[in-house]
Amino acid sequence: MNKRDKASVFLRKILGISIILIFITSIGVMATNAKLTNIKIVLSSNYEMTVLTAKTKVSDILEENHITVLEDEVVTPNLSAEISDNKTIKITKASQVKQEVAEAEESVTTEEILQNYTSVKEKIIVEQVVIPYETITKEATGEGTKQNKIIQNGINGLKEITYKVRYQNDIEIERIEMSSKVIKEPVNKIVEVRTIQVTSRSGERIATTNPASTASTKLAKSVEGITPTVKNFNTSAYCSCSKCCGKSTGITASGAKAAAWYTIAAGKGYKLGTVIYIPAFKNQPNGGWFVVQDRGGAISNSKIDVYMASHSQALQFGRKTLECYVYEF
Numbered sequence: 253m254n255k256r257d258k259a260s261v262f263l264r265k266i267l268g269i270s271i272i273l274i275f276i277t278s279i280g281v282m283a284t285n286a287k288l289t290n291i292k293i294v295l296s297s298n299y300e301m302t303v304l305t306a307k308t309k310v311s312d313i314l315e316e317n318h319i320t321v322l323e324d325e326v327v328t329p330n331l332s333a334e335i336s337d338n339k340t341i342k343i344t345k346a347s348q349v350k351q352e353v354a355e356a357e358e359s360v361t362t363e364e365i366l367q368n369y370t371s372v373k374e375k376i377i378v379e380q381v382v383i384p385y386e387t388i389t390k391e392a393t394g395e396g397t398k399q400n401k402i403i404q405n406g407i408n409g410l411k412e413i414t415y416k417v418r419y420q421n422d423i424e425i426e427r428i429e430m431s432s433k434v435i436k437e438p439v440n441k442i443v444e445v446r447t448i449q450v451t452s453r454s455g456e457r458i459a460t461t462n463p464a465s466t467a468s469t470k471l472a473k474s475v476e477g478i479t480p481t482v483k484n485f486n487t488s489a490y491c492s493c494s495k496c497c498g499k500s501t502g503i504t505a506s507g508a509k510a511a512a513w514y515t516i517a518a519g520k521g522y523k524l525g526t527v528i529y530i531p532a533f534k535n536q537p538n539g540g541w542f543v544v545q546d547r548g549g550a551i552s553n554s555k556i557d558v559y560m561a562s563h564s565q566a567l568q569f570g571r572k573t574l575e576c577y578v579y580e581f
């Protein structure tokens with residue numbers, strides 16, 4: 253080999269190395285020319301990091317940064333999406349996402365929506381309300397015949413209540429009691445109750461209602477506070493003739509002159525002056541109210557005899573079993 257040949261080989265070596273160097277450099281230049289992007293990655297722990305990458309697919313960027321997405325995590329945008337510069341990849345827990353959605357839904361209530369569409373007005377209203385009196389019973393002491401005696405009449409009280417009332421389209425929708433004050437205290441009704449030992453007569457019971465309290469006759473008024481006993485009497489009628497009385501004076505056992513629709517004869521178990529109300533006669537002039545004024549030989553405690561103006565009238569009445577209310581003093 254001559255010197256020229258040696259020089260040629262050397263030149264070719266340099267050329268070859270140069271080509272290799274140029275090639276290597278160009279690869280570097282190509283690499284630097286590849287588009288690099290800035291990506292912010294927010295992890296589910298809220299840790300934020302910024303990475304520089306040439307990759308554009310979300311899954312590639314995460315892989316490049318050794319970030320593994322767990323099963324219960326959600327990536328936004330999704331893993332297969334392409335991303336451009338200055339974008340954020342957010343990794344959140346799936347449960348966290350649901351919660352955020354739920355909170356967002358709850359924040360607007362039905363009431364708020366309604367309020368936006370209708371006008372709700374509030375007014376303060378003061379009302380007076382009756383406080384009903386109470387009835388208090390107390391056991392009577394000492395002797396007495398009246399079973400129920402009113403010691404004190406009841407009087408209703410009055411209170412003033414202040415309300416906050418809400419109207420929706422002029423219709424009351426809510427009423428809240430703000431305060432109340434008593435203007436007048438009620439007065440309790442006090443009734444003295446006495447347990448009367450009644451000598452037992454057959455078929456007698458205490459009346460649950462007292463006809464005297466609703467009747468308007470003078471006689472009824474006189475026995476208003478007395479609780480009657482109710483009994484069925486074998487009832488007949490009589491007049492002042494000798495057939496009925498054996499005499500015809502018309503003077504009763506009480507000494508008073510017998511009077512139609514007033515006088516009644518009863519057994520010795522009933523004191524003279526006892527008032528008897530007979531509902532069957534309620535449409536008669538006396539309203540059905542009689543006074544025991546007379547006696548009779550055939551009149552036992554289970555019988556009564558009603559005095560009538562004429563013998564024919566008494567005959568016409570005949571004999572009936574009638575319910576009677578007995579008021580004893």
Ligand SMILES: [Zn+2]
Binds near residue numbers: 490492
């Ligand atoms: Zn007669």
